Amino acid sequence: MIISKSFKYRLRLTKEQQSLCNQIAGSCRYVWNRALALKKKTWEEKKQRLSRFDLDKLLIEWKKELVWLTLPPSQSLQQVNKDLDQAFKNFFRGRGYPKFKKKGIHDGFRLPQGVTLIDQLSRKVGRVRLPKLDIVGFTKSREPEGKIRHVTITKSCQNWYIAFNCEIDIPKPDRRAQSEIGIDRGITTFVQCSDGAAIYGVSPLKKNLNRLVKLQRKLARRKRFSSNWKKTKLKIQRLHFYIANVRKDFLHKTSTQLAKSHSLIVMEKLKTKGMTRSAKGTKENPGKNVKAKSSLNRSILDQGWQMFQQFLSYKLNWRGGELILIPPQNTSLKCRICGHISKENRINQEEFQCINCGHTENADLNASINILAEGHSVIACGVEALASTLKQELQTRKPEMV
Numbered sequence: 001m002i003i004s005k006s007f008k009y010r011l012r013l014t015k016e017q018q019s020l021c022n023q024i025a026g027s028c029r030y031v032w033n034r035a036l037a038l039k040k041k042t043w044e045e046k047k048q049r050l051s052r053f054d055l056d057k058l059l060i061e062w063k064k065e066l067v068w069l070t071l072p073p074s075q076s077l078q079q080v081n082k083d084l085d086q087a088f089k090n091f092f093r094g095r096g097y098p099k100f101k102k103k104g105i106h107d108g109f110r111l112p113q114g115v116t117l118i119d120q121l122s123r124k125v126g127r128v129r130l131p132k133l134d135i136v137g138f139t140k141s142r143e144p145e146g147k148i149r150h151v152t153i154t155k156s157c158q159n160w161y162i163a164f165n166c167e168i169d170i171p172k173p174d175r176r177a178q179s180e181i182g183i184d185r186g187i188t189t190f191v192q193c194s195d196g197a198a199i200y201g202v203s204p205l206k207k208n209l210n211r212l213v214k215l216q217r218k219l220a221r222r223k224r225f226s227s228n229w230k231k232t233k234l235k236i237q238r239l240h241f242y243i244a245n246v247r248k249d250f251l252h253k254t255s256t257q258l259a260k261s262h263s264l265i266v267m268e269k270l271k272t273k274g275m276t277r278s279a280k281g282t283k284e285n286p287g288k289n290v291k292a293k294s295s296l297n298r299s300i301l302d303q304g305w306q307m308f309q310q311f312l313s314y315k316l317n318w319r320g321g322e323l324i325l326i327p328p329q330n331t332s333l334k335c336r337i338c339g340h341i342s343k344e345n346r347i348n349q350e351e352f353q354c355i356n357c358g359h360t361e362n363a364d365l366n367a368s369i370n371i372l373a374e375g376h377s378v379i380a381c382g383v384e385a386l387a388s389t390l391k392q393e394l395q396t397r398k399p400e401m402v
């Protein structure tokens, strides 16, 4: 079975290479924005769609017009047109309309070919030969595996990173482990498994909230765009980056652990609508008051769940397992013994006591067992149930696409 896996490292660039990376990323951003504007205009004025091949032809013209566009590797610029094409495909499938890119936000570029790993300098420093940039070093935190398909170079918090997207041939998974669990999501208990195991979450944001608020106050006092303002701004970005990394690391470890020991995992489907919107609002207006802070907290927590679900799904697939998502309905209010559903069954956040049969249990554990049972009925109903949920989903999604 061929799977694709990505390996990300911090680059060790010379001053010249750094400025070259900035220039390439800038050119890619320029091509993206110009192509997007043109696509928009052609559609609005002539109702015509520009394909990426049309845009590749135009790119040749733009290069004649602007000398600096000849500096980046041509494949990186063509890749931009390809990515834009994909962004539009995603849009027609119900995702957001492609956005114009701003300097300093998601700076980067892709190299679809011409990448060769060469002998490493030392145990900790790997080296790779890239088009135009020649030999660059990177901090080798682990060994990349498989065959490199393409690389992505990105900048965050003034540092450059390289991600190798690799194709790995893994042995066909056997489904010897037939363990099945339901998991209930929580805040203090990150996941409660139906087999009784509980995994507690990390809260890097909560731990760093005071520091973050202090830095944000400091930023507000600084004169905008002054050198001190920039310094504080960078500190805030680095803190956010650190928090995100702690969380991501935790999500990776937890999902690997669960996918390794179980072949079927049932989880409640997340409600994603509005989550990204609230996160956006707080990003532009970060943590000025308690309300904004708590919504920031929430939105990041939600994003973590989205990521966790994604990790869990592909990691289970690699091992021949499966993730089943069920619609969230009364799983926390239903007694797993007699099936009685009532709000009064919940004494408090932690405890569950059935008012009908008297069954007492940890509330999350009761919910996770219900979730597993719900998963089994989804499997039993099979294709029919799946088709109806998909239909429902499409119906609810439609208005968003317009």
Ligand SMILES: [Zn+2]
Pocket (backbone or CB within 6 Å): 335, 336, 337, 338, 339, 340, 354, 355, 356, 357, 358, 359
């Ligand atoms: Zn009961």
